[in-house]
Amino acid sequence: MIIDTKRVVEPDPPLQPDDLLVITGAGGFIGGNLVRYFRKKGFRRIRAVDKKPLPQWYIREPGVENLCLDLSIEENCRRAVEGAVEVYNLAADMGGMGFIERYRVECLRSILINTHLIESAWRAGVRRYFFSSSACAYNIQLQQDPNARALKESDAYPAWPERGYGWEKLMSEIFCQEYWAERGLKTFIARFHNVYGPYGTWDGGREKAPAAICRKVIEAIDRGDLRITIWGDGRQTRSFMYIDDCVYGIDRIMHCDELIATPINLGSSELVSINDLVSLVEKIAGVTLKREYDLNAPRGVAGRNSDNTFIKKVLGWEPSTPLEQGLRVTYHWIKEQYEARKQGRHVVE
Ligand code: NAD
Ligand code: GDD
Structure with missing residues (x-):
């Protein structure tokens, strides 16, 4: 932890099946699978948000409120989080190496999404906010060899992340940490390592x-x-993480008070x-x-x-498919x- 995020944690009321969950990037791979996961778990009120037109969404779950909104615009973020109890931010302009090496500006511009969404969530009195960070936030100097040691959470600093995309993730992590430290919004940050599975992008240039x-x-x-x-x-x-481990891990991380404002690896170690x-x-x-x-x-x-090591210690679990x-x-x-x-x-x- 490079900044002091210590605060007293007030307990939340238990999450109810009728509490509104907002999932952004829901027309994409992880967001879409997360909507499905929470529906299966019995949540009755889910608002799914993405800028893509609805016919292009990878998954459309029955009984879910689907909104087509560009979340780089603040006004749309305010609309997206109205009445929400929890917000899961999975929206970003991203892809595999073919995309993130070529479109650094697009990747950096995703900072607008998190910036407006977290502010809107805080203003709306949202209880918990999740941010999907990435292993690309880690110092690239530690990843110069195929046999490089595995990355632990403290390896993000001193900062030298992947150009474009990695800097956006690191900066958005800092937003999450300061919204907790200064304003008391409970934020959660998972650094995903390469996620794959059904409903993921498989062609077109963004595929991993x-x-x-x-x-x-x-x-x-x-x-x-x-x-x-x-x-x-x-x-x-x-290492590649299967999507089922990813959505389960998001749920576990979001509901673990020990992890407030604390970045954690969510990835396979195979x-x-x-x-x-x-x-x-x-x-x-x-x-x-x-x-x-x-x-x-x-x-x-x-x-x-x-x-x-950290996720096993805190959650007694790790992605293992x-x-x-x-x-x-x-x-x-x-x-x-x-x-x-x-x-x-x-x-x-
Ligand atoms: P994805 O591209 O399938 O989904 C992202 C979705 O965000 C897309 O549907 C896209 O339309 C939407 N989006 C982009 N800009 C938007 C905007 N301005 N307003 C609203 N929606 C917008 O990607 P994914 O694999 O599902 O990734 C989800 C999150 O996880 C992203 O934040 C990504 O950076 C992060 N992540 C993913 C991986 C991975 O391996 N898939 C690894 C590390 C981090
Ligand atoms: N995409 C792709 N397509 N990669 C290929 C291919 C191919 O046909 N053939 C070999 N590779 C190699 C790439 O050159 C790279 O060295 C490795 O496979 C992994 O590529 P990706 O899966 O595209 O990306 P990544 O693992 O470097 O980064 C991904 O994971 C991060 C999280 O760990 C990206 O999706 C990032 O956006 C993500 O944050």
Whole structure:
């Protein structure tokens, strides 16, 4: 913790099924899955907000109030949080390395979303506010080697995050910490490590490695040309968190008073190289591809893993879906989408 955020924590009344939860970025991957998670858990009043037109939302849950609003505009944020008890901010202009290396300004501009949303939440008397930060907030100097040690929460400082996107996340974290320290809004900050699963972006330029590799394998099989182009030399390492672990973790973090204004890793600690990732997808698909490496493609850091010591200590839990298990579900979901698109159909559910 680089700033003093100590305050007396007053207990909240228990959360009721009729309390209004607001989830932003709900037309996207994690937000959409989070809406579904809370509906399944029995919450009756959920407001889902995204700037995308409704037909483009990845998930639309029945019985949810869906609003199409651009949250970089303050007035829209005020409308979005009216009557809310809890706000989950999953809205950001983001993507995998292909997007965040190319569109740094777009990524930085997401600061407007959090800036206006947290102010609106505080003014509206919201009880708890969640911010989706990223492992990209960590000092990149600690991630220069594929065997780099796993990142613990204190590794964000001294600050040297990923250009553009990482700076936006770090600055928004500071907003969350100061809104608690100065104004008493209970804020929660999770640093997600690469999340994958059904309903994630799988093409178009924003997709991350797991979905991209699944799609490339499916395309190769479909073309009958068993070759794949991998960005970088394939020796980069990452850990990948399955979406079910992510939404469960968000819920746990948001309702843990020990974590108020305290950034915490939410990621898997199963480290693999990108070559390993390709091998796993090949195994699932039942093929072996000829690998070609594009050394000019976006690569990001050389190695990144999540040190889960803190989350295990505070929550007695860590994301633990084995990569092969999560990838299998994801691969088949992407294959279904791919085939549906080829036949001119659009699959949502
Ligand atoms: P996503 O792109 O699928 O969803 C983000 C959603 O935010 C999109 O639907 C987009 O339309 C919406 N959005 C963008 N600008 C908006 C605006 N001005 N107003 C309203 N909505 C807007 O991304 P995701 O994977 O679901 O990520 C959710 C959050 O988690 C983001 O904050 C992201 O930075 C963070 N995160 C994700 C990952 C990951 O691996 N998926 C990793 C680290 C952090
Ligand atoms: N996207 C993508 N597509 N990446 C590929 C591909 C491909 O076809 N082939 C190899 N890679 C390599 C990239 O070069 C990179 O080294 C690695 O796979 C991981 O790429 P991504 O999944 O795109 O991103 P990331 O892990 O560097 O960063 C992601 O995770 C962060 C959280 O940990 C991004 O989504 C960030 O936005 C996110 O905050």
